Structures are given as structure tokens and as C-alpha cells.
Amino acid sequence: MSAFGALSGMLNAAVLAAFGIPVTFTPQDGSGAQQITGIIQKPAMGEDSLPGSSLGAAVVRLFVQFTAIAPAPRHGDAITINGVVYTVADLDVDTQGGAVLKLRVS
Amino acid sequence: MLNTSAVTDAIVTALKTITDLAAAMTALDATGSPVVRITAFHYLLGQEHRLAEAVYVMPAPSMLVAWEGSKGGNFDGQTIWKHRWGIYYRMGNAAGLAVPVGYEDLWALTCNGSTAVTGAAGPNIRNIQIADGLDIMDTPSIDHALDEDLVDRFKAVFVIPEIGDN
Numbered sequence: 001m002s003a004f005g006a007l008s009g010m011l012n013a014a015v016l017a018a019f020g021i022p023v024t025f026t027p028q029d030g031s032g033a034q035q036i037t038g039i040i041q042k043p044a045m046g047e048d049s050l051p052g053s054s055l056g057a058a059v060v061r062l063f064v065q066f067t068a069i070a071p072a073p074r075h076g077d078a079i080t081i082n083g084v085v086y087t088v089a090d091l092d093v094d095t096q097g098g099a100v101l102k103l104r105v106s
Numbered sequence: 107m108l109n110t111s112a113v114t115d116a117i118v119t120a121l122k123t124i125t126d127l128a129a130a131m132t133a134l135d136a137t138g139s140p141v142v143r144i145t146a147f148h149y150l151l152g153q154e155h156r157l158a159e160a161v162y163v164m165p166a167p168s169m170l171v172a173w174e175g176s177k178g179g180n181f182d183g184q185t186i187w188k189h190r191w192g193i194y195y196r197m198g199n200a201a202g203l204a205v206p207v208g209y210e211d212l213w214a215l216t217c218n219g220s221t222a223v224t225g226a227a228g229p230n231i232r233n234i235q236i237a238d239g240l241d242i243m244d245t246p247s248i249d250h251a252l253d254e255d256l257v258d259r260f261k262a263v264f265v266i267p268e269i270g271d272n
Binding site (some may be wrong): 075 | 158196257
């Protein structure tokens, strides 16, 4: 791994440790639910109410350390945040091991 | 001129009678009961989201029907109004499904699926009178779109002429 890659990994780990929240990741391969850490990012559009639960929004962007999660998240996996189940609708993986999962309430 | 609010609801009712389409749009609600997620949007500020947000937060799977304008003019000897509705599609999660229902399938079901608005299986939605005072719809269209997160979705357009001036 390049020096920049290593530093990026350290930075991701530091910000996830400082600002991350625990979420439940349920891969579709049946390997079982696991807890991962992610950071909820600014949404593409603000929602004027919170469907799903008093804490949930319908659409969530979640930053994760992609390379630290096994199996790697993919379209259709489930992620539960504050009791609300979301489906991974899309994911944008960067070159340094991070990813933004685009989640939609199912 | 017809009040298009009732027609919006009639389109929803007609879409729900397409058995396979309704099945593809069925999900469990918060209580665990199955619900067909084909809904109408009426621009009721205070009761509903703004349209852009309503589309943005559509769960998967779901469809949303919204009146999006009426065109006036002398189209022929008996038509002076053509009303237009947008039909927004959000397909369900296809992960792990042996027979997933994608956007191509949803559109085929919409256009060709048998409706049952009169109680028995009937012609497809393109060939029925969806509400009193309306002619059968013009040939419908659908286009690809991206939502605010660049996720695929589709929007169909129904243009329905009104018979005379009600």
C-alpha cells in the first residue's frame, strides 16, 4: 500500500472512531448480522419529516471503511440504523478503502 | 373541465387491479401487514411532502401517481383538454430473488397487464376508461431518470384526453 493509502486508512479510522455510530450490517450471503461503524453524511435532500421512526430518515448516506468489512457490502444488503432497516441501493467506493453507502428505507 | 384529483385516485385504483404489478409493489407495513405501495400525490401542503421530496423518499418498491398539468386546445372536434400524470417507479430490492421484477418488467406489466376495474379481468390500462368523462389514454411513455443520489428510477407519463368539457 502506498504511503498515501496508509495515511488515508489511518484518517478514516480516526474519524470513524471519533464520529462514527454503530449500525447493524446484514449481508445477503447469509453470513449473519454484524456491527459496523459508519458516519451519516449530509443527505442529497433534507427531509421535512422522519418516516420509519422518530429517529429515521428515508434516505441515508453512510460513510464506512469499506475494506474493513467482510463480506464487502453490495447492492441489496441490509443495514439497520436506530431500528430502521435500510437497503443498500448504491455504493460509491473510493480508491483508499472508504465508501459511501446510499441507503433507502425498504 | 374534470377535477383531476379524482382521476389521480382512479389511476391508482386501476394500477392496483393489475395483479402482477400490485404483487411487485407489495411490502409489509410497520405492523407486518402486506400493503400495496401504489399511492396518489395531491399537493396537499401540510399533509404531504412537496413532490420532489415525495419522490426522493419513495420506499422500494413503490409507485407514486401525481397530476402534472393539463393542456388546453382544440385537439379535435370533441377534445379541448388533455390531462397529464406522472407515474414514478421505484423497484424493489432484487437481491437474492430468483425472478426479480425490474423496471422493464414493471413497465410491461403497466402497459399490458390485465386490469379488473369492472370486477373481472379486463383489458389493459391503455384501453379502459379510467374515469367518467375521460377517453382512453394516449399511448403512454416512460423515461429513465436518476434520483438525487444518482440511483436509477423511471417515470412514466399518462396523457388522457377529456371527452368534451365536463
